[in-house]
Amino acid sequence: MKTKITILMLLAACFTFPAFSQGTLRVEVSNVKEAKGTVNVGLFATEDTFLKKPTFGKIVKADKEKVIAVFENLPNGTYAISVIHDENENGELDTNFMGIPKEGFGFGNDASGMFGPPSFEKASIHWDGKDKQVSVKLKYL
Numbered sequence: 001m002k003t004k005i006t007i008l009m010l011l012a013a014c015f016t017f018p019a020f021s022q023g024t025l026r027v028e029v030s031n032v033k034e035a036k037g038t039v040n041v042g043l044f045a046t047e048d049t050f051l052k053k054p055t056f057g058k059i060v061k062a063d064k065e066k067v068i069a070v071f072e073n074l075p076n077g078t079y080a081i082s083v084i085h086d087e088n089e090n091g092e093l094d095t096n097f098m099g100i101p102k103e104g105f106g107f108g109n110d111a112s113g114m115f116g117p118p119s120f121e122k123a124s125i126h127w128d129g130k131d132k133q134v135s136v137k138l139k140y141l
Helices: 002-016
Strands: 024-032 038-044 056-061 065-072 077-086 105-107 124-127 132-137
Touching: 024 038, 024 077, 038 065, 056 065, 077 132, 105 132, 124 132
Parallel strands: 024 132
Antiparallel strands: 024 065, 038 056, 038 077, 077 105, 077 124
16 A cells, blocks of 8 residues: 555656756857856746846856857746856856946846846746757847
């Protein structure tokens, strides 16, 4: 009896987790100013966590011109993309006293906001589990 209950619980658990894809999401980051520091790519699954806590993230050694971050086995869904060129590798986007970024940054769909970052919706892509490549061009102010 215990074995039947355990098997049923395992089967139920399999159907309650989101579908994980077999495809690969490649985020190509271009316009990297110099091969110094890292390029940090964050995928955000909800508007509430956007730019606060990425659901998935990759840190890639900076290379002049472009780098590629590869994500595998992602659950299907919508993800906003945020990228920073963390030149001094302190784990954050450095800004001046007015809040203007001193390091490179970019968002999915090359979205931009009027006076600050774009919305979750503008920076989002839909991930259906199939191989996909998206591009983000870094901006430096």
